[in-house]
Amino acid sequence: MPYYHAHELGGFFKPESIAVIGVSRESASIGGNSFLQRHLDAGYPGRLYPINPKASEILGLRAYPSLASLPEAPDLVMIAVRADLVPAALEECARKGVRYVHVLTSGFSEMGTPEGRELEKRIAAVAGEHNLLVMGPNCMGPYCPAGRLTAWGAIPGRDGHLGVISQSGGITQRFTEYVSSLGIGISKAASIGNAAVLDSPDFLEFMAGDEDTRLIAFYLENIRDGQRLFDLAREVSPRKPIIMLKGGESEKGAATVESHTGRMAGNRKMWKAFFAQTGVVSVSSVNEWVDACLAFSCLPKSNGNGLFIMGGGGGNSVIASDACARAGLDVPTLSSESMEKLRRFVPAAGSIAGNPLDDWELFLNPQLLLETLDIAYADARISMVIVDRLIPRIAFHGPEFPDAVEEIADFIKTHKNRKPTVFTIDYDGGDPDLTRKGALLRSRFCEEGVPAFPSFERAIGALACFQKYCNRFTGL
Amino acid sequence: MPYYHAHELGGFFKPESIAVIGVSRESASIGGNSFLQRHLDAGYPGRLYPINPKASEILGLRAYPSLASLPEAPDLVMIAVRADLVPAALEECARKGVRYVHVLTSGFSEMGTPEGRELEKRIAAVAGEHNLLVMGPNCMGPYCPAGRLTAWGAIPGRDGHLGVISQSGGITQRFTEYVSSLGIGISKAASIGNAAVLDSPDFLEFMAGDEDTRLIAFYLENIRDGQRLFDLAREVSPRKPIIMLKGGESEKGAATVESHTGRMAGNRKMWKAFFAQTGVVSVSSVNEWVDACLAFSCLPKSNGNGLFIMGGGGGNSVIASDACARAGLDVPTLSSESMEKLRRFVPAAGSIAGNPLDDWELFLNPQLLLETLDIAYADARISMVIVDRLIPRIAFHGPEFPDAVEEIADFIKTHKNRKPTVFTIDYDGGDPDLTRKGALLRSRFCEEGVPAFPSFERAIGALACFQKYCNRFTGL
Numbered sequence: 001m002p003y004y005h006a007h008e009l010g011g012f013f014k015p016e017s018i019a020v021i022g023v024s025r026e027s028a029s030i031g032g033n034s035f036l037q038r039h040l041d042a043g044y045p046g047r048l049y050p051i052n053p054k055a056s057e058i059l060g061l062r063a064y065p066s067l068a069s070l071p072e073a074p075d076l077v078m079i080a081v082r083a084d085l086v087p088a089a090l091e092e093c094a095r096k097g098v099r100y101v102h103v104l105t106s107g108f109s110e111m112g113t114p115e116g117r118e119l120e121k122r123i124a125a126v127a128g129e130h131n132l133l134v135m136g137p138n139c140m141g142p143y144c145p146a147g148r149l150t151a152w153g154a155i156p157g158r159d160g161h162l163g164v165i166s167q168s169g170g171i172t173q174r175f176t177e178y179v180s181s182l183g184i185g186i187s188k189a190a191s192i193g194n195a196a197v198l199d200s201p202d203f204l205e206f207m208a209g210d211e212d213t214r215l216i217a218f219y220l221e222n223i224r225d226g227q228r229l230f231d232l233a234r235e236v237s238p239r240k241p242i243i244m245l246k247g248g249e250s251e252k253g254a255a256t257v258e259s260h261t262g263r264m265a266g267n268r269k270m271w272k273a274f275f276a277q278t279g280v281v282s283v284s285s286v287n288e289w290v291d292a293c294l295a296f297s298c299l300p301k302s303n304g305n306g307l308f309i310m311g312g313g314g315g316n317s318v319i320a321s322d323a324c325a326r327a328g329l330d331v332p333t334l335s336s337e338s339m340e341k342l343r344r345f346v347p348a349a350g351s352i353a354g355n356p357l358d359d360w361e362l363f364l365n366p367q368l369l370l371e372t373l374d375i376a377y378a379d380a381r382i383s384m385v386i387v388d389r390l391i392p393r394i395a396f397h398g399p400e401f402p403d404a405v406e407e408i409a410d411f412i413k414t415h416k417n418r419k420p421t422v423f424t425i426d427y428d429g430g431d432p433d434l435t436r437k438g439a440l441l442r443s444r445f446c447e448e449g450v451p452a453f454p455s456f457e458r459a460i461g462a463l464a465c466f467q468k469y470c471n472r473f474t475g476l
Numbered sequence: 477m478p479y480y481h482a483h484e485l486g487g488f489f490k491p492e493s494i495a496v497i498g499v500s501r502e503s504a505s506i507g508g509n510s511f512l513q514r515h516l517d518a519g520y521p522g523r524l525y526p527i528n529p530k531a532s533e534i535l536g537l538r539a540y541p542s543l544a545s546l547p548e549a550p551d552l553v554m555i556a557v558r559a560d561l562v563p564a565a566l567e568e569c570a571r572k573g574v575r576y577v578h579v580l581t582s583g584f585s586e587m588g589t590p591e592g593r594e595l596e597k598r599i600a601a602v603a604g605e606h607n608l609l610v611m612g613p614n615c616m617g618p619y620c621p622a623g624r625l626t627a628w629g630a631i632p633g634r635d636g637h638l639g640v641i642s643q644s645g646g647i648t649q650r651f652t653e654y655v656s657s658l659g660i661g662i663s664k665a666a667s668i669g670n671a672a673v674l675d676s677p678d679f680l681e682f683m684a685g686d687e688d689t690r691l692i693a694f695y696l697e698n699i700r701d702g703q704r705l706f707d708l709a710r711e712v713s714p715r716k717p718i719i720m721l722k723g724g725e726s727e728k729g730a731a732t733v734e735s736h737t738g739r740m741a742g743n744r745k746m747w748k749a750f751f752a753q754t755g756v757v758s759v760s761s762v763n764e765w766v767d768a769c770l771a772f773s774c775l776p777k778s779n780g781n782g783l784f785i786m787g788g789g790g791g792n793s794v795i796a797s798d799a800c801a802r803a804g805l806d807v808p809t810l811s812s813e814s815m816e817k818l819r820r821f822v823p824a825a826g827s828i829a830g831n832p833l834d835d836w837e838l839f840l841n842p843q844l845l846l847e848t849l850d851i852a853y854a855d856a857r858i859s860m861v862i863v864d865r866l867i868p869r870i871a872f873h874g875p876e877f878p879d880a881v882e883e884i885a886d887f888i889k890t891h892k893n894r895k896p897t898v899f900t901i902d903y904d905g906g907d908p909d910l911t912r913k914g915a916l917l918r919s920r921f922c923e924e925g926v927p928a929f930p931s932f933e934r935a936i937g938a939l940a941c942f943q944k945y946c947n948r949f950t951g952l
Binding site: 083106107110111154155166167168169170171172173174177178181182183219221245247248249250251252253255256257259284285286287290312313314315316317318319321322323324325326331348349350352356358393394426428429430431432434435436439440442443446447454455456457 | 559582583586587630631642643644645646647648649650653654657658659697721723724725726727728729731732733736760761762763766788789790791793797798800802825826828830832869870902904905906907908910912915916919922930931932933
């Protein structure tokens with residue numbers, strides 16, 4: 001039986017005081033010093049205590065020789081000392097009455113050595129003996145913009161409803177910054193590394209009960225208690241989508257997991273069954289992960305499979321149809337009422353009225369785009385819409401397209417028959433001007449709550465995940 | 477028997493005079509006027525003749541009432557009049573002694589009407605009767621930077637060794653600009669639309685014999701003489717890689733092809749066999765197409781399957797391994813000599829010496845990156861290298877990475893044991909500063925002849941195509 005309840009893990013995310021054991025007198029840009037510096041940069045409002053036996057001041061903060069000499073028991077302690085010194089540091093935490101500890105230090109079971117494994121067992125033993133709640137080792141620890149705890153990730157942090165659980169510090173840092181830049185805020189993120197004490201199911205259970213978290217992004221490499229994860233995931237999935245990037249699905253990937261977090265990754269078949277039986281959404285790259293989070297964060301539920309494609313160019317329409325077929329998305333013929341309405345304004349030559357709709361005029365005339373969305377929202381065969389928003393490359397013969405992001409987003413979000421609607425904006429390549437324009441347009445749609453993707457294929461990937469989830473849990 | 481030889485098609489690409497039938501007196505941004513304007517903008521050095529029965533001057537150029545009234549038979553005529561007037565315009569070309577004609581106009585078999593099909597047959601009949609070489613209808617026509625013929629695509633055009641054959645004007649325009657922005661120049665591009673007269677095998681045969689063309693990018697929707705394409709593709713593939721985006725592989729996509737270029741797309745099974753038997757490289761999106769062209773344009777031949785991954789971050793290494801396994805690429809254990817050399821500088825904790833190599837220091841110290849490449853080039857188990865070049869997101873704890881693109885590219889290109897080496901640069905998201913930096917870094921590597929991709933998955937996709945081709949045609 002564990003010595004804690006999952007809801008207690010909330011204590012990691014809103015500490016009023018933090019001590020860092022393992023800060024050097026010279027200002028280094030890594031380890032404990034960098035965390036302190038980031039807390040200072042981000043305007044962390046609580047009390048910060050650098051611990052160093054030989055310094056009186058570090059980064060302008062009063063330093064203390066030991067945890068024991070602090071005027072209080074800090075709400076959170078971060079340990080960044082050498083691996084072999086970590087067990088003693090944990091003992092020191094226990095003596096001071098500290099409960100929440102983040103162990104940044106690496107050099108444990110991920111080393112693949114008997115010494116590393118032994119040292120990690122010591123951490124678990126000391127924690128169990130003293131009822132310590134330990135995140136790590138070998139990880140970036142807790143992150144919470146609402147708690148002003150943002151020593152990594154987007155700085156300043158963006159508050160929101162996405163919870164993150166991850167066994168990779170590097171991926172988590174990148175992910176939290178990436179989603180934040182696209183308008184998705186984080187409720188709590190836990191980078192848990194080797195998970196010697198608290199494992200991912202503990203954080204999943206915590207986030208399942210956390211009111212601020214509505215959606216959970218999960219990077220998992222390995223798990224101690226697979227049955228517990230399975231039971232929790234099946235229970236949580238219908239009410240809070242869990243989007244999981246499972247690392248180590250291949251033989252080579254699994255071998256790499258052992259040298260990363262020191263445990264076995266499990267086999268591919270098992271995980272396939274896990275996804276099928278729990279409804280956890282499976283993605284296989286960081287981009288897919290972010291794309292799915294965008295879709296799940298912003299879109300209303302979908303009530304069917306029919307996708308309407310609004311784009312420009314015959315060739316584009318052909319490869320878009322192919323991409324949908326590969327992803328298992330249906331591109332139905334429109335109703336005769338819809339076709340009749342479309343034919344009123346879609347030119348007969350050089351364009352194609354239908355699904356896909358090939359009509360450049362949509363992008364030159366935002367009013368036409370809104371009318372077309374209206375037609376799609378009224379058509380019972382259509383459940384989702386993708387707008388392949390062309391932007392003017394130099395190569396295209398055409399004027400600048402009018403920019404009506406706010407108007408379009410407002411129309412979509414307030415429409416009485418709103419259906420999941422996403423945009424794609426194609427700006428890849430080496431042209432700096434196109435890149436700047438495209439990335440800006442993309443983030444503006446996202447900031448308005450309308451998911452926009454940098455390629456049609458990525459949009460389709462996200463919609464396919466979203467559609468599958470909606471189909472499974474409709475009515476729940 | 478056709479009335480022309482493939483080598484004659486070269487005449488489309490370096491015309492010394494061009495007449496445009498179908499330019500309006502008001503300056504419109506579409507149709508014939510836009511072509512004329514683009515030729516003027518791009519500094520086309522030849523003679524330009526606008527044809528309009530009622531104007532004396534258009535866009536500052538002397539206008540002529542008819543083709544007959546011109547002082548010469550132009551090398552190339554572009555027809556942009558209404559569909560039903562095209563046959564008469566072709567007759568006019570024949571009377572003037574014109575041989576090369578590009579029909580921009582749409583409204584033929586792609587309309588799906590008997591009238592449209594009939595009109596297209598008329599074009600073929602008139603062309604055959606008068607030995608006219610006709611590109612189109614419903615297309616953007618010829619493009620050739622060396623011939624200063626760049627009314628679309630990158631402006632100014634970038635000359636190079638990539639030939640392009642395409643049935644979609646929109647895709648071709650986007651593609652030529654896209655690859656040019658990444659340092660890949662075009663020898664000749666042919667946007668052939670409905671291909672009523674000259675079909676893609678004609679241009680394939682021409683490019684096979686064209687000295688300036690070393691690699692062929694092909695967007696195909698449908699084909700009249702499949703056997704001829706098959707025979708040609710099988711003959712050309714070993715000496716000039718053909719990278720094909722086949723539109724209409726799905727049922728829905730094939731139906732869309734009919735409304736785009738008016739012909740049947742053929743079935744998926746047949747095309748699968750086509751790729752397997754000819755060695756033509758198959759891609760399924762514009763991004764994949766560009767990625768493969770980058771790899772094939774820049775890389776020396778690969779002599780095996782082993783890929784070495786240089787990156788940073790344990791989680792990254794895990795998902796990279798998984799991505800390689802999915803793409804069928806081998807990530808072998810390094811030789812003991814290589815491991816010994818790596819262990820001299822890779823830290824034991826926080827990094828992982830091996831394959832994948834997880835070592836952030838590589839990016840802080842370019843000398844270390846070059847030493848590591850040297851180790852990989854000396855290791856017989858390694859045939860290709862991918863460098864997952866991290867760039868500093870705000871989230872990462874780390875200083876700015878030094879920028880040594882030229883030094884690195886030079887090292888790779890001049891190394892005596894050079895192996896195919898690519899970079900990935902991850903800059904996706906909504907942060908304008910990251911986007912700018914990342915896109916710039918990417919294009920700088922590409923300009924130096926070192927392929928750089930915006931994600932690990934895309935790099936792997938391109939390498940997998942390239943590897944497969946090299947394996948098949950090794951020694952040829």
